[in-house]
Amino acid sequence: MSFINYSSREINCKIVYYGPGLCGKTTNLQVIYKKTRPEAKGKMITLATETERTLFFDFLPLALGDIKGFKTRFHLYTVPGQIFYDASRKLILKGVDGIVYVADSQIERMDANIESFDNMKLNLDEQGYSLKQIPYVVQYNKRDLPNVIPIDELKQALNPDGVPDFEAAARDGIGVFETLKTVVKLVLIELKKSA
Amino acid sequence: MSQSAFVMHEEEYGEITAVVERLLREANAKCVYLVDKDGQLIASSGDIKEIDVTSLASLTAGNIAATGGMAKLIGEKEFSVLFHEGERDNLHISVVGQRVILVVIFDKRSSIGLVRLRVKKASDDLARTIQKLVSKMEAVTEEASLLEQITDDDIEKLFS
Ligand SMILES: Nc1nc2c(ncn2[C@@H]2O[C@H](COP(=O)(O)OP(=O)(O)OP(=O)(O)O)[C@@H](O)[C@H]2O)c(=O)[nH]1
Ligand SMILES: [Mg+2]
Numbered sequence: 001m002s003f004i005n006y007s008s009r010e011i012n013c014k015i016v017y018y019g020p021g022l023c024g025k026t027t028n029l030q031v032i033y034k035k036t037r038p039e040a041k042g043k044m045i046t047l048a049t050e051t052e053r054t055l056f057f058d059f060l061p062l063a064l065g066d067i068k069g070f071k072t073r074f075h076l077y078t079v080p081g082q083i084f085y086d087a088s089r090k091l092i093l094k095g096v097d098g099i100v101y102v103a104d105s106q107i108e109r110m111d112a113n114i115e116s117f118d119n120m121k122l123n124l125d126e127q128g129y130s131l132k133q134i135p136y137v138v139q140y141n142k143r144d145l146p147n148v149i150p151i152d153e154l155k156q157a158l159n160p161d162g163v164p165d166f167e168a169a170a171r172d173g174i175g176v177f178e179t180l181k182t183v184v185k186l187v188l189i190e191l192k193k194s195a
Numbered sequence: 196m197s198q199s200a201f202v203m204h205e206e207e208y209g210e211i212t213a214v215v216e217r218l219l220r221e222a223n224a225k226c227v228y229l230v231d232k233d234g235q236l237i238a239s240s241g242d243i244k245e246i247d248v249t250s251l252a253s254l255t256a257g258n259i260a261a262t263g264g265m266a267k268l269i270g271e272k273e274f275s276v277l278f279h280e281g282e283r284d285n286l287h288i289s290v291v292g293q294r295v296i297l298v299v300i301f302d303k304r305s306s307i308g309l310v311r312l313r314v315k316k317a318s319d320d321l322a323r324t325i326q327k328l329v330s331k332m333e334a335v336t337e338e339a340s341l342l343e344q345i346t347d348d349d350i351e352k353l354f355s
Contacts (some may be wrong), residue, residue, distance in 0.1 A: 002200040003235040004341070007208035012235045042249045047257075056261070059234075059253045067349045068341060074233065091260040093275050095233035127275065188353075190344045191200070 001095040004070075012073045013187050014095055015180075018120050021053070022082035024170040025139040027084055027193035028102065029060045029076055031176045036062065036167035054080040057092050064184065074184060081116065090123050098187035099136035100179055102170075103158050105148040110157070117158055135186030137164045139179045144169040202229060208238070210324045213231050214317050216240045222313040223305035225284065228298040229247075229321070230255050237295060251298070255288060259296050265343075278307065289314055292322035294329075 002042045017025040026046070035045045036077065040125065042061035058078040063071060079089040103113045121131050134185050138159045140151060155193040159165050168175025210231060219227045219241045226241030228248065236248055262274045265297030279286040287299040287310045297318065299310050 001233055002204070003231060003233070004200045005208070005237075007203055007204040007205050014233055043247050044308045045250050045253065056257060059250070061249045061253075065353045066354065067345055070341070072353065088261075088263055091257070091264055094260065184353070185350050188345065192342050194200070195343065 001057055002097050002187075008071075009069055010071045010073060010074065011067065011191070013182055013184075013191070014075045014077065014180050015098045015100065015109075015159065015187065016092060016096045017078040017100045017102055018089075018106055018116070019081055019108060019141075020116040022085070023102045023104035023109070023113075023116075024168075025078040025081065025102050026052075026054055026058050027170040028100070028116065028139075028141075028168075028176050028179070029058050031170060031173045032062070032076065032180060033060055035173065035177070040064070041087065045048055051101065053082060054078055055085070056080065056088050067188070072188075074187075076180075083115070083119075086123070089119070090126065093123055093127060096129070096134065097190070098183045099131075099134055100183050101136060101158065102139045102141050103154060105140050105142045105146055107116075107149055108145050110149060113154075114157055119170040132161070135183060135190045137166065137179055137183045139166050139170075139175060141168045141170050141175075143167045143174075144172060150160060198247050200332075201233075201235075201328075203237065203328065204331060207328050207331075208322060211238050211321065212240070214320045214324070216312055218299070218317040220302065222299060222310045224299045224310065227298045228252065228255070230296045230298065231301055232259065232290075232294060241300070252269055255296055259288065276311075287311070287314060289318065291318045292325040294300040294325055294338060295321070297321065 017028055017190045019025055033041060040063050045059040047056040060076040064074060065072060077092050079092045124131055140154050166175045166179045170176050215227050215229055215238050226243050228239045229237040230252040230294050231237055234253040237271060238254040239248055262277060273290060275290045277288040283322050284300055284302050291297050296315060299314060301310055
């Protein structure tokens, strides 16, 4: 849920990166952190296992500039993709304003993509949200690998609503900012509509 | 969106800051924060220079969310108070009015008993103010006009 502070003149919104284990959610945040000017970012927090799998969440606060004299701040979170961390995923979805669904383009990860996408819808429903009402975009990641599924097939399975979607190779920084910019825009447009 | 924004106004912000500052003094604390359950910092006071408050706010919310999840599993509604004891500094975390989280950091110049007592009093005051904010949010006034005025151009410019 966005937070508008008339006293400090700030608008805060929460964006969550969702997707199966190892699809590249944490990598997206790492790239954003690396390529953002120091004055526009806070510290990145990573709660991970010793093998660098997300355990609870990653957190990156960004300050994007002013709108009508209000500073806009976006809090980016990732969920843990591994199936057994479902309880944590539910907690992180609370208060979400926008979602980036990250898919792993590799053929052998298709089942994991679909399972994670269904899991996301279920967890949103459980909290009284619906994917239809929440601004979201889809990212097909790891396009640099040789064994990837054709984009059309991915679209059909993971983007039935035809929301904005992007091909990415997050590890090389490709597609990361396009994805972020679009979800930020959608969140602000939704905020405007809610008035 | 199924929920509208949480909106803070000048007047209530003043009240909240006053309560937070009074709590800092009366509890002999090092610093006091107020955070909403989604991890956004609402107010802070005390010696915060060397602490990253944005990070602290997000981890506090994560902490309350995680223990809240544990509470549900064992049939409790929520653990409304958490206490973490360190070698030097201690953390007292409590949920106020089901909506915001009050964090007090203190060392040996204070005590858990004193902190608990002062937090109780401050919580009542904060809960009243939060309630006022919630009623205002339901009434929806000035934020409607601010948000309506946002243009596509404003949004576009953020990225130029
Ligand atoms: N080839 C390739 N590898 C990638 C890409 N993006 C991420 N990776 C790698 O995939 C692995 C997993 O990436 P993470 O970002 O940790 O994945 P995650 O989605 O956060 O995983 P969980 O935390 O378990 O949910 C790492 O070794 C990354 O370097 C990409 O675009 N191409
Ligand atoms: Mg991760």
